Amino acid sequence: MKRLFLFLITIGILLTSTACWNNRDLTELSIATAFGIDRTKDGKTMVSVQIVKPSEAQAGGKEGGGGSKKGFVVVSNTADTVFGALREMLSKVNNKIFYSSSQIIVIGEDAARDGIEDFLDFTLRDHETQFKQLVIVSKGVTAKEILEQEYDLSKVPGAYLRDTVNNIEARGFSKSMMLIEVARELATEGRELCMGTVQKKGTTTDISGIAVFLMDKLVGWLDPFESRGYMFVMGRVKSTLLEVDDPQKPDKQVGIEIQKTSSERKLEWTKNGKPSFTVKIKVQGNIGEQYGGHGAMKETEILKAVTESCNNKIKREALLAIRKCQAEYKSDILGFGMKVFDDTPNYWKSIRDKWNSDFFPNIEVNVEVESKILRSGLLDKPIEVQ
Amino acid sequence: MKEVKLSNIQLGLLTFGFLYGSTAILNPAMGAKRDAWIALILGWFTGFIFILGYLYISKLNQGKTLNEILEECFGKVLGKLAIAFYILFFLYKAVINIRGFGEFMAIVSYPETPLIFLMSVFMLAVIYVVKSGLATIGRLAEMLVPLMPIPILVVASSMVTMKNYSGFQPVLLEIAPVIKGAAGVVSTIFGDFILFLMVLPYTNKVKGRFKSSLLALMLLGVLLMIIVVRNLIVIGPVLIEHFIYAAHVSAQLVPGMNIDPLVDVNLLLGGGFKVALCLYAVTKATAELFKVESYKPLVSAFAVLAIVLAFWIIPSSIELRRWSGSLSIILVTIPAHVILPLAMLIVSIIKQSKKRKNLNTI
Numbered sequence: 250m251k252r253l254f255l256f257l258i259t260i261g262i263l264l265t266s267t268a269c270w271n272n273r274d275l276t277e278l279s280i281a282t283a284f285g286i287d288r289t290k291d292g293k294t295m296v297s298v299q300i301v302k303p304s305e306a307q308a309g310g311k312e313g314g315g316g317s318k319k320g321f322v323v324v325s326n327t328a329d330t331v332f333g334a335l336r337e338m339l340s341k342v343n344n345k346i347f348y349s350s351s352q353i354i355v356i357g358e359d360a361a362r363d364g365i366e367d368f369l370d371f372t373l374r375d376h377e378t379q380f381k382q383l384v385i386v387s388k389g390v391t392a393k394e395i396l397e398q399e400y401d402l403s404k405v406p407g408a409y410l411r412d413t414v415n416n417i418e419a420r421g422f423s424k425s426m427m428l429i430e431v432a433r434e435l436a437t438e439g440r441e442l443c444m445g446t447v448q449k450k451g452t453t454t455d456i457s458g459i460a461v462f463l464m465d466k467l468v469g470w471l472d473p474f475e476s477r478g479y480m481f482v483m484g485r486v487k488s489t490l491l492e493v494d495d496p497q498k499p500d501k502q503v504g505i506e507i508q509k510t511s512s513e514r515k516l517e518w519t520k521n522g523k524p525s526f527t528v529k530i531k532v533q534g535n536i537g538e539q540y541g542g543h544g545a546m547k548e549t550e551i552l553k554a555v556t557e558s559c560n561n562k563i564k565r566e567a568l569l570a571i572r573k574c575q576a577e578y579k580s581d582i583l584g585f586g587m588k589v590f591d592d593t594p595n596y597w598k599s600i601r602d603k604w605n606s607d608f609f610p611n612i613e614v615n616v617e618v619e620s621k622i623l624r625s626g627l628l629d630k631p632i633e634v635q
Numbered sequence: 636m637k638e639v640k641l642s643n644i645q646l647g648l649l650t651f652g653f654l655y656g657s658t659a660i661l662n663p664a665m666g667a668k669r670d671a672w673i674a675l676i677l678g679w680f681t682g683f684i685f686i687l688g689y690l691y692i693s694k695l696n697q698g699k700t701l702n703e704i705l706e707e708c709f710g711k712v713l714g715k716l717a718i719a720f721y722i723l724f725f726l727y728k729a730v731i732n733i734r735g736f737g738e739f740m741a742i743v744s745y746p747e748t749p750l751i752f753l754m755s756v757f758m759l760a761v762i763y764v765v766k767s768g769l770a771t772i773g774r775l776a777e778m779l780v781p782l783m784p785i786p787i788l789v790v791a792s793s794m795v796t797m798k799n800y801s802g803f804q805p806v807l808l809e810i811a812p813v814i815k816g817a818a819g820v821v822s823t824i825f826g827d828f829i830l831f832l833m834v835l836p837y838t839n840k841v842k843g844r845f846k847s848s849l850l851a852l853m854l855l856g857v858l859l860m861i862i863v864v865r866n867l868i869v870i871g872p873v874l875i876e877h878f879i880y881a882a883h884v885s886a887q888l889v890p891g892m893n894i895d896p897l898v899d900v901n902l903l904l905g906g907g908f909k910v911a912l913c914l915y916a917v918t919k920a921t922a923e924l925f926k927v928e929s930y931k932p933l934v935s936a937f938a939v940l941a942i943v944l945a946f947w948i949i950p951s952s953i954e955l956r957r958w959s960g961s962l963s964i965i966l967v968t969i970p971a972h973v974i975l976p977l978a979m980l981i982v983s984i985i986k987q988s989k990k991r992k993n994l995n996t997i
Contacts, residue, residue, distance in 0.1 A: 373877075376742060376743060376744070376746055379887065380884060380887050380888055381887065381888060381890070427888075429870070429874070429884070429888060432874055433870070433871045433873060433874050436871075436873040436874055436877075437871070437873050438873070594808050
């Protein structure tokens with residue numbers, strides 16, 4: 250009897266306690282795919298949320314006229330705080346908004362210029378937001394406009410934007426940052442924050458370039474090539490295509506597919522006791538494309554010349570990025586200060602407040618590049634037109 | 636001799652599960668930031684010495700529980716006072732752990748569920764286990780503890796590919812946090828082994844005790860090292876003290892999958908063993924102190940008391956966090972972990988040598 254009773258109770262508990270207290274069904278939720286944060290002119294925070302319409306996003310264009318309908322809605326609301334804006338959004342949206350599915354946070358340019366510290370706290374503190382979601386800054390447009398962008402290839406813009414950001418791995422022209430990395434770079438001493446940018450171009454968005462921050466405020470941009478230089482210096486390039494002049498016909502190009510990179514930095518002290526750096530970049534690549542180069546040069550000579558110009562090109566891009574950060578933005582996004590901190594913590598303590606303004610712009614940075622070209626694809630040399 | 640028998644394997648696994656308990660939730664030695672691993676090694680070695688001492692006390696007083704040892708060492712009145720102190724101490728440990736795990740569930744997964752409900756459900760399982768006796772706890776350890784390292788290793792191995800992290804340099808900028816971190820490791824993890832003086836008499840072999848306990852300790856040290864280093868690499872020394880539950884955050888960051896529920900389950904398993912053994916020790920010691928036949932009727936009463944105390948002593952999560960970061964949490968354990976065991980050890984050694992002398996003279 251007692252056993253039966255216990256058994257029944259166990260079954261009862263098993264059946265009734267399968268979910269959490271505030272159990273909500275999928276149909277009772279608004280699924281967010283992206284967040285946008287903007288600063289309004291009167292200093293308030295405007296939060297936009299991109300909510301997918303599950304039926305539209307799924308059905309696609311199959312049912313005749315259905316194809317022209319958008320698969321998502323963008324709702325925005327203004328308040329003093331991010332959480333406040335999100336909660337008050339329920340005055341416009343029927344179902345509670347589910348944040349965990351958000352793929353990307355877009356920070357508007359104005360908001361970034363005002364400082365992003367305030368916005369990060371909620372996203373880190375809330376238990377539903379994911380640390381893995383990406384963060385990006387919109388350049389020239391508000392975050393809301395980016396969220397409202399429709400794409401021909403996908404009905405879910407948040408995921409589309411995320412995948413485009415992840416494509417940076419193959420391009421190297423921007424920097425993809427997870428939320429946790431943003432927080433880490435903000436909190437790290439001797440290193441300033443920077444992250445990828447998104448712009449509107451024609452009927453679609455374009456992700457290239459880097460937004461440079463000083464403390465938590467946006468101070469400027471790096472163009473795509475400078476961004477790649479930065480990525481080379483940091484050793485973050487996974488793969489990219491480098492175009493260099495053909496040694497035989499300088500008006501034609503050779504495309505080098507970079508496949509493996511690494512970067513190392515060394516701290517040295519100059520005679521007057523100031524830090525100087527040597528950055529060693531090592532890359533490996535293949536010849537991916539060659540525009541009609543026929544001439545008297547031997548393959549080994551060509552290889553040597555191409556390697557040389559590869560070195561020069563990477564070095565030039567790296568120096569461009571470093572010089573721009575030093576001279577124009579005075580922001581150590583390259584993390585040289587971190588190395589100084591690691592090596593001489595006591596010296597760092599005495600200079601850390603002045604590092605970005607006085608020391609970093611004047612440090613000497615040398616860049617050494619060592620490229621290796623390993624293969625040339627299926628072709629030995631380009632075909633000849635006769 | 637006592638009737639319940641634990642095998643040495645069960646003892647080792649129980650040690651592992653019990654000590655692992657709360658550490659997985661609160662990142663061990665995180666106050667030391669980038670030197671956390673040094674603090675951990677320091678705490679580990681100190682813990683080693685502590686546990687050797689506790690095992691030695693048990694060896695000198697073969698087949699006796701903590702109660703009997705205390706009474707024999709300090710006499711009837713003082714001994715009983717010491718027992719009462721230990722009961723309070725184990726109760727405190729149970730309370731702080733229940734609240735800790737309750738808060739963990741409330742913060743990480745169930746923010747809108749009432750805390751009392753979470754804690755009661757957790758406690759129901761613990762009551763059932765403790766009432767079933769030490770043998771059940773041992774068998775449970777045999778079943779569940781081997782599962783515990785798996786999620787940790789999975790998370791750690793998926794981090795191998797992580798590239799950009801801020802390193803461990805510069806080492807030892809400040810010494811004080813490292814020492815405090817090490818002391819914290821001893822006081823919240825290894826020192827609690829004193830509770831096993833209530834368990835050790837119930838093992839069926841005297842011989843392998845040292846071996847199995849110390850082996851569990853070694854494995855635990857390695858595992859904690861993996862956790863600390865992983866958290867440092869993944870979250871970074873600058874952020875680590877801002878996150879209450881570093882292990883949960885690291886698990887969330889595993890690329891390509893959501894493994895964090897698995898890790899959370901792991902934490903609950905560890906917490907279950909910790910609270911169950913604390914409750915067992917409290918009720919068993921109370922029963923022996925007041926000469927009650929069986930400790931079993933006391934279990935539910937003390938469980939309810941523990942829940943009530945958990946609400947009463949710790950009003951909010953912030954309070955709990957402040958308490959676990961303060962120096963007092965270390966100081967409060969010193970009488971139970973250091974002073975009394977040391978006194979027990981010295982008295983036991985003296986008594987033992989006297990006995991030997993008596994034997995010789997006869």
